[in-house]
Amino acid sequence: MTVPTRPSAVGVGAPPAGERPPGPGECEYCGSAPAIKVAPQSLLGLVLFYRITTYKAHYCRDCGRAVIRELNAKTLVGGWWSIGGPILVAIGLLFNGIRLLRLRRLAAPVPQPGVVGRSPAPMVVGPPLWRRPLPAIMTVVMLVVWGILIAALFAG
Numbered sequence: 678m679t680v681p682t683r684p685s686a687v688g689v690g691a692p693p694a695g696e697r698p699p700g701p702g703e704c705e706y707c708g709s710a711p712a713i714k715v716a717p718q719s720l721l722g723l724v725l726f727y728r729i730t731t732y733k734a735h736y737c738r739d740c741g742r743a744v745i746r747e748l749n750a751k752t753l754v755g756g757w758w759s760i761g762g763p764i765l766v767a768i769g770l771l772f773n774g775i776r777l778l779r780l781r782r783l784a785a786p787v788p789q790p791g792v793v794g795r796s797p798a799p800m801v802v803g804p805p806l807w808r809r810p811l812p813a814i815m816t817v818v819m820l821v822v823w824g825i826l827i828a829a830l831f832a833g
Contacts, residue, residue, distance in 0.1 A: 696793045704737035708794030709786035712737045715776045719748040720769045722759030729769075737786035743800035745777050753812035757819035 699705050704712040716733035732744055749770055756766040786799045806812050 696791050699735065699789075699792055699794050701735070703735065703789055703792055704740050704786065704794060704799070705734045706740045706794055707737060707786065707788070707796045707799045708792035709737040709740075709788050709799055711783050712786075713741075713779060713783065715741055715779060717741070717745045717748050717773050717776055718769060719751045720756035720765055721751075722756050722762045722765070724759060727756070727759045727761070727765055736780065737799055738780050738783040739786050739799035739802055741780040741783075742777065742802045745773050745780070746803055746806065749773055749806055750809055750812045753806065754815045757815065757823075762819070763823050 699708045699712075702712055703710045712735040714733070714735050716731050718729050718731045721728045721730070730748075732748065736744060752766055752769050752773075756762060756769060759765065788798070
C-alpha cells in the first residue's frame with residue numbers, strides 16, 4: 678500500500694457538476710464521513726540524525742487505521758538506524774497509538790453522495806504489525822543488536 682502524500686480530490690481543477698471535493702468532517706482520501714483530523718508520523722533513522730514524516734489530513738476510521746499501520750511498519754523497519762533509535766521508535770509508536778485510539782472511536786465510514794475523493798472506497802486496513810514479516814524481523818534483530826551494544830558498553 679502506498680501512503681498518500683496529500684489526499685485531495687481526483688483530477689485537476691473543479692470537479693464535475695454535482696460533485697465536490699471532501700469538506701470538513703469528510704475523509705480526504707475516500708470522501709466518507711465521519712472523519713477527524715490526525716497527523717500520523719513515520720520515523721527514519723539516519724545514523725546521527727533522523728527524519729520524521731507527517732501525513733496530516735482528515736481521515737475516516739478505515740483510511741486512518743490503514744495509514745497508521747503502514748507508517749508504523751515503516752518506522753519499525755527504518756527507525757532503528759540512529760543513535761537514539763529505540764527511544765524514538767517507542768515514542769513514535771506511542772503517539773501513533775494515541776492517534777489510532779481517536780480513530781477507532783469513529784463510526785464505520787459512510788460514503789457521502791456527491792463527494793469525490795482520491796478513491797471511491799476507504800483504504801483496506803491490512804494486517805496488524807505482528808503479522809507483517811519485515812517489521813517483526815527488523816524489530817527482533819534491532820533489539821538483539823541494541824542489547825549487545827548496551828551489554829558491551831556496561832561490560833567494558
